Amino acid sequence: MMNINEINRRIKQRPPFQMIDRVTELVPGESAAGLKCVSVNEPHFLGHFPESPIMPGVLIIESCAQLCSMVIESGGDDGSKLYVLLKVDGFKFVKAVIPGDRLEISVKKTRAGGSIFSFDAEVRVDGAVHAKGSLTFTTVDRDSVYNR
Secondary structure, three states, X not given: OEOHHHHHOOOOOXXXXXXXXXXXXXXXXXXXXXXXXXXXXXXXXXOOOOOOOOOOHHHHHHHHHHHHHHHHOXXXXXXXXXXXXXEEEEEXXXXXXXXXXXXXXXXXEEEEEOOEEEXXXXXXEOOXXXXXXXXXXXXXXXXXXXXX
């Protein structure tokens, strides 16, 4: 199990865009499970249906993506690489995520080859599926993003 300090050593995102609060299982190169505790104090709830706050689907996908990046580079020690989302496929949002929910996220690598990695992701709240789909990533050199 990894707490927030250990997670911070392994992923590049930081609050308010850090979407993984705890990693409960990590099998490097294969799969991971983690938690995201949804708080009404998160900035997106100010404008995303303020009278009936719902977590935006893109942020649920981002939560999954951050967990996937930990599977790809479990040590978090290659600062020269970025793992960027290349494709979102077949994501379904079965039930709304609201403040107070605890997202139970699981990701499993389904394909890897060269610089491409694909995952199946599932998000549950209290054991019930709220979202699921597939994500594909590519590895890029950090310098290539900023030195055009």
